[in-house]
C-alpha cells in the first residue's frame with residue numbers, strides 16, 4: 001500500500017471562484033510519474049509540509065497523462081495553506097485511493113452528469129475520460145449548477161462543452177445568483193432536472209454535489225422513473241488514513257476510503273444515513 005507521499009511540483013494554479021483554485025501537479029520523480037495510473041473517481045491525500053494532509057479527488061482525467069489536477073475549496077488550515085502556495089512549490093501526494101466510476105458498465109449508455117458547485121470536480125475527471133473515448137458512449141448530457149455565476153467552476157471548460165455538438169449542456173444558478181449576461185437557467189438543480197424530463201431507459205446518472213442537492217436530485221430521479229442502481233454518486237466523508245485502517249470514514253460496515261468513495265445509490269439506501 002502506497003502510504004509514503006510522492007513529491008509533486010505545482011506547475012499551474014487556476015483561480016476558479018473566490019474560494020476555489022485548481023492546481024496542476026507534476027511528479028518530481030519522472031519515473032514515478034510514468035508508473036502512476038489512476039481511474040476517474042479515485043482520490044488522494046495531499047500534504048502541505050508543516051500544515052498537514054487533506055483529501056481531494058483527482059479532478060483531471062486518466063486519459064490525460066503526465067500530470068494530475070485537484071480543485072480545492074478553502075475550508076481550513078491545509079486548504080488555506082495550499083491556496084497560499086505558488087507555482088514551483090513542492091507538495092506531497094499519496095494515492096490513488098478508493099474505487100472508481102464503473103466506466104465499463106457505462107459503455108453504450110446515455111450518460112447524464114449532474115453536478116453542483118465544486119461537486120463538478122470528480123465528475124470532470126470522468127467527463128473528460130468519456131469525451132476522450134466519445135464513440136464508446138451514446139448521448140452525453142451535463143446538468144451543472146452553482147449558487148451564483150461567480151461560483152461556477154471550470155468556466156472555460158463549461159464553454160468548451162457547450163460548444164461541442166456531441167454534448168448537451170444545461171447550466172443553472174440558484175434564484176438571485178444571476179449576473180448581467182447570464183444566458184443559462186435560473187433555478188435549483190433538482191427543479192431544472194425535473195423540467196428536463198430525461199428518459200430513464202438506457203441512461204446512467206452520475207451525480208456529485210452538496211448533500212441537500214443530492215437528496216432532492218434523487219427524489220426527482222425517482223419520480224422520473226430512474227432505478228437507483230443506475231444512479232452513481234461519490235461521497236466525501238471525512239478521512240484520515242485513506243486506506244481502511246483508522247475507522248474515521250465508515251458508514252455502517254462500509255469504509256468510504258476503501259469500499260468507496262463511489263457508490264451506486266441502491267447500495268447507499270441499504271446503509272445508515274451517516275453521509
Ligand SMILES: Cc1cc2nc3c(=O)[nH]c(=O)nc-3n(C[C@H](O)[C@H](O)[C@H](O)COP(=O)(O)OP(=O)(O)OC[C@H]3O[C@@H](n4cnc5c(N)ncnc54)[C@H](O)[C@@H]3O)c2cc1C
Nearest residue numbers: 054055056057071072073075076077078079121236237238
Ligand atoms: C473522498 C474525498 C474527496 C474530496 N474531494 C475534494 C475536492 O476535490 N476538493 C475540495 O475542495 N474538497 C474535497 N474534499 C473535502 C476536503 O477533504 C476538505 O475540505 C479538507 O480536508 C479540509 O481540510 P482543511 O485542513 O483545510 O480544513 P479543516 O481544518 O480540516 O476543516 C475546516 C472545516 O471543514 C470541515 N470539513 C473538513 N473535511 C470535511 C469533509 N470531508 N466534509 C465536510 N466538512 C469537512 C471541518 O469540519 C471544518 O469545519 C474531499 C473529501 C473527501 C473525503
Ligand code: FES
Nearest residue numbers: 240242246247257
Ligand atoms: S480514512 Fe481511515 S479507514 Fe477510511
